[in-house]
Every structure is written in C-alpha cells, then in structure tokens.
Amino acid sequence: MKKLVFLFALLFSIENFAATNHFTLSYRDDPSSSIVIGWSGDNGIVHYGTTDFGITYNSYPNSKTVDRTATAHGINRNFARLTGLSPNSVYYFVVRDAGGTISARFKFKTLSDNPNDPVGFISGGDTRDGFKLFGAYIENCPSGNCLEQKRKGNRLVAKIRPDFVAFNGDFVMNQVTSNTNAEWNEWLNDWQLTISQDGRMYPMTFTQGNHEDNQDIYNFFDVPMEEYYALNINNGLLRLYMLNSELNPCTNTAQLNWISTDLQNHTNTLNPPTWKFIQYHVSTFAMGNGYGLVTDQMNCWVNLFEQYGVKLCMESHSHVTKWTLPCKKNTNGTDFVPDPEGIVYIGEGNWGAPHRTLDYTGTNRKPYIKDQEVFDNFFYVQVNPNQTTIQCVKFDGEENVTANTTDDLGKDLPSNAVLWNPANGNNIVISNQIGGLNQNTLSFSSVLPNPTKNYVKVKIENSVTSGTISIYNALGKEVLNQKFENTQEVKLDLEKMSTGTYYLFVKTDGKNSKIESHRIIKH
Numbered sequence: 001m002k003k004l005v006f007l008f009a010l011l012f013s014i015e016n017f018a019a020t021n022h023f024t025l026s027y028r029d030d031p032s033s034s035i036v037i038g039w040s041g042d043n044g045i046v047h048y049g050t051t052d053f054g055i056t057y058n059s060y061p062n063s064k065t066v067d068r069t070a071t072a073h074g075i076n077r078n079f080a081r082l083t084g085l086s087p088n089s090v091y092y093f094v095v096r097d098a099g100g101t102i103s104a105r106f107k108f109k110t111l112s113d114n115p116n117d118p119v120g121f122i123s124g125g126d127t128r129d130g131f132k133l134f135g136a137y138i139e140n141c142p143s144g145n146c147l148e149q150k151r152k153g154n155r156l157v158a159k160i161r162p163d164f165v166a167f168n169g170d171f172v173m174n175q176v177t178s179n180t181n182a183e184w185n186e187w188l189n190d191w192q193l194t195i196s197q198d199g200r201m202y203p204m205t206f207t208q209g210n211h212e213d214n215q216d217i218y219n220f221f222d223v224p225m226e227e228y229y230a231l232n233i234n235n236g237l238l239r240l241y242m243l244n245s246e247l248n249p250c251t252n253t254a255q256l257n258w259i260s261t262d263l264q265n266h267t268n269t270l271n272p273p274t275w276k277f278i279q280y281h282v283s284t285f286a287m288g289n290g291y292g293l294v295t296d297q298m299n300c301w302v303n304l305f306e307q308y309g310v311k312l313c314m315e316s317h318s319h320v321t322k323w324t325l326p327c328k329k330n331t332n333g334t335d336f337v338p339d340p341e342g343i344v345y346i347g348e349g350n351w352g353a354p355h356r357t358l359d360y361t362g363t364n365r366k367p368y369i370k371d372q373e374v375f376d377n378f379f380y381v382q383v384n385p386n387q388t389t390i391q392c393v394k395f396d397g398e399e400n401v402t403a404n405t406t407d408d409l410g411k412d413l414p415s416n417a418v419l420w421n422p423a424n425g426n427n428i429v430i431s432n433q434i435g436g437l438n439q440n441t442l443s444f445s446s447v448l449p450n451p452t453k454n455y456v457k458v459k460i461e462n463s464v465t466s467g468t469i470s471i472y473n474a475l476g477k478e479v480l481n482q483k484f485e486n487t488q489e490v491k492l493d494l495e496k497m498s499t500g501t502y503y504l505f506v507k508t509d510g511k512n513s514k515i516e517s518h519r520i521i522k523h
C-alpha cells in the first residue's frame with residue numbers, strides 16, 4: 001500500500017513538474033506586432049525569433065517571461081505577451097518550463113500592417129458536446145459523437161492554415177451535471193489538433209457564449225478587456241468587434257457606449273477601416289428551432305451596425321447553418337428584409353455541437369435567407385480591400401483534404417476542401433463600395449511627431465474654435481480626453497501610456513461637428 005501511495009505521489013509530481021501543454025495564441029493588441037502565447041501547467045520562459053532553431057532554446061535571440069498567470073476550472077494558465085514583433089513575419093518559439101523541460105517547437109505568423117494586404121480567417125462556434133443520459137445522447141448528434149465531429153473541424157484548421165480563428169463561444173457544456181474541469185481539459189487538448197504538422201499555430205479571437213462563466217475567456221486566453229473587445233486587422237483593412245451577447249444589449253450601457261463610440265470613431269474620419277465585422281454568440285434572428293428573434297439585439301445593436309456601415313455579422317448559438325442576403329431591420333424591428341445596402345449575417349454555430357432543426361422552411365422561409373441547412377461546419381472569410389468572400393467548409397470528408405503549406409496571408413482554401421454547395425451557390429461575395437461615410441475629404445488637424453516617445457502636438461486649423469481631443473488604444477478604450485478652445489496647438493503628454501498603437505480623434509464643437517482620426521505610434 002505504501003508503495004502504491006508513493007507511486008501515485010511520484011506520478012502526480014511528475015505531471016506537475018514537467019507539464020506544459022494546452023498551447024494557445026490570442027491577441028491583446030495590434031496583431032501585426034503582438035501576440036499572447038498561452039499554456040497550461042508550469043511557469044516558464046518563451047524563447048523566440050524569426051529563425052528556426054528547433055528546440056535549441058538558447059539559440060533564439062529573444063525571450064519573454066510570463067506576464068500573467070490565471071486559474072480557471074482547476075487549470076493553471078500562463079501567458080507571455082510578446083510585443084514589438086515585425087509585421088507579416090513567421091516567428092518560431094519554444095517554452096522552457098521552470099524545470100528546464102523544452103516544449104515542441106511551434107511557429108506563428110503576425111498579420112500585416114498594410115491595409116492593402118488580404119487576410120483569411122475561420123469563423124465558427126459551438127464546440128460543446130451533446131447532453132447524455134446514462135451514456136446515450138439525448139440531443140441530436142447524428143454522427144454518434146459530437147466531440148469527434150468537433151475534432152474533424154480542428155484538424156481542418158491545421159490543414160487550412162488560416163491567419164486566425166474567430167471563435168464564437170460555447171466551448172463546453174459547463175453544466176451542474178457535467179465535469180467542467182475535465183471538459184475544458186479536453187477542449188484545450190483537442191485544440192492542439194489545430195496545430196499543423198510543421199508546428200504552425202493559429203491565434204484566436206473570442207466571444208462569450210451562454211455556456212461560459214464570466215471570466216472564463218479572460219482566464220483561459222488572456223483577452224484584453226475581459227468581456228468584449230475590438231481588434232485592428234491589417235492596420236485599417238478590418239475592424240473586428242467581439243461583442244458579448246450575455247450582457248443585455250440595451251441595459252448594459254458600458255458595452256453599448258463602448259460599441260457606439262468605437263463605431264463612431266471609426267466612421268467618417270481620415271482613416272476609417274475598410275471593413276467593419278462583428279462577432280457575437282447569440283443570433284439576432286435565429287433560424288434554429290425555438291430561438292427566433294432577440295428583440296434587444298435588434299433594437300439596440302442592429303441600428304448601430306447599420307448606421308456605421310458594418311458589412312458582416314457572425315453569429316452562433318442555435319446549431320444550424322445559414323447565410324443571408326444583405327439585409328436591414330424592418331420598420332418595426334420585428335424581422336429583417338433584403339436590402340442591397342444592408343448587412344450579411346452568417347451562422348449559427350455548428351462546430352460539432354448537437355444538431356437542431358430549422359424553424360422557417362417552406363412557405364415560412366425568410367426571404368432574406370440565401371441558404372440554410374444543418375450540418376457540421378465553419379466559415380472561411382477572405383477579406384481584400386475591394387471584396388470579402390465567404391465560403392462554408394463541411395467537416396465531413398476532412399480526412400481527404402490536402403493540407404495547405406504556404407504561410408501567405410489571405411490564402412485560398414485547399415482546392416479539395418468540401419464546400420457547402422446549396423441551391424444559391426457555394427460562396428458569398430460582399431463588394432466594398434465606398435459610400436459617403438467613408439469619404440476622406442476633411443483635414444483640419446495634424447499630429448506631430450509621429451511615431452513619438454513622450455508627447456504629441458495637435459495642430460488645428462484657424463476655422464476651428466473649440467472641440468475635444470481624445471485618444472483611444474487599439475482596443476477602443478479611451479485613455480485621454482481633453483477639451484480645447486481658442487487655440488491652434490495642443491500639446492499632449494503621453495509619457496504614462498504604454499508603447500503601442502493609438503488613435504487620436506479631434507472632434508469639433510457645434511452643430512456641424514466634424515471628427516478626424518490620426519493613428520499614432522508610441523515607442
């Protein structure tokens with residue numbers, strides 16, 4: 001018995017001692033110059049660089065210690081936040097844990113800092129298992145194994161080599177009746193299937209689903225703002241919003257103010273992003289059975305999206321698949337209607353989760369739905385300055401797909417990927433017709449020096465008598481707000497701000513208030 005206890009103690013200590021696993025990548029800031037490497041288990045040091053030295057850790061020119069540790073559902077997470085990276089570059093890294101054990105050699109690629117470059121990402125959600133009673137599914141997992149379907153999707157990620165994965169919530173069941181710790185452990189293990197054979201890993205963006213606890217995403221992945229955030233993709237090509245549909249869209253004024261301000265600040269300015277896309281978990285009008293319309297989202301979010309020129313919303317939660325024609329909310333906010341100037345909605349979360357049925361078929365079919373069906377899949381979104389192309393990749397047949405090998409940004413899917421090919425075609429193309437909102441004719445302010453170390457001087461044209469200068473970090477959080485009156489030059493002290501990318505907005509007072517934005521870089 002004593003020997004047995006000793007053996008168990010030894011096994012336990014070995015596991016604690018040597019283990020770094022569950023590797024993940026995420027973004028806290030500009031994806032062209034920063035990344036967060038996350039792992040479970042021991043504390044350690046990331047050794048990295050743009051040359052591949054395999055697992056010879058001390059040959060890598062750079063190293064980074066852990067910036068933050070967190071615990072969620074019994075799992076220790078470590079996060080090293082890498083900054084100052086070169087854009088559009090492949091980086092190699094290993095993690096050397098506190099006991100000296102070296103991880104496998106991984107690699108990742110930073111995004112571009114040029115808005116004319118393309119980007120290609122996977123959008124999908126709902127990876128949870130189906131509910132079981134006495135070991136048998138009581139939800140519809142037609143393959144006989146929801147989790148195995150999810151793994152097919154994960155293996156497809158490794159073959160597609162996307163620039164990143166926009167994950168839309170509902171990771172695991174997380175119910176009173178389930179072993180949540182084991183489920184998360186399994187989810188993180190299964191995520192390792194997304195790593196390509198050459199060690200390439202793919203960063204994720206996250207939204208919170210209804211099966212996550214409040215701090216789960218923050219503690220598992222080190223996202224920047226805990227509940228919602230936004231990212232600049234390719235420095236002006238795409239502003240990508242991660243909204244939290246678990247917070248009431250109308251009464252949670254913190255989120256509502258944040259998204260309104262950020263959308264406004266990225267519209268009708270000198271440097272508006274070419275595209276604005278939004279990701280959130282619960283579908284605003286779900287086609288999946290029993291879900292239907294979320295009135296608060298329709299009332300308090302969709303107006304803003306339409307007003308500020310959002311072109312694509314990515315949704316999940318009801319476990320069916322749809323893509324819409326461009327559409328707008330109808331006059332009384334009870335539904336959408338097709339409108340060429342409107343927004344395309346894709347969803348609704350079929351990354352392995354149990355299948356549901358479609359509510360609106362036959363004569364009840366919604367006129368703005370382009371196609372709808374139920375099967376396991378995610379979407380692949382290729383964004384270019386002039387158009388965005390969306391395809392839907394089926395998980396079945398994954399084993400026969402030939403893996404991509406290139407690290408080019410915005411690459412095409414493998415030629416033999418199995419695409420959804422419904423009645424109305426196997427892709428959606430959204431054209432970018434720059435409308436009035438994006439015209440860049442204003443120029444009443446300038447900012448120097450830029451890049452800068454400690455301060456900037458904002459020069460304002462004589463015709464402007466008063467207004468407000470505000471500075472936002474790359475995630476849309478206001479870090480400075482200052483009024484000006486009867487002055488043509490305002491000096492702002494930036495000494496206390498951390499290094500990185502910021503957006504400075506000059507807004508004039510008065511009835512015909514104008515706003516201009518300047519991207520500033522602090523070294």
Ligand SMILES: [Fe+2]
Binds near residue numbers: 318
């Ligand atoms: Fe959900």
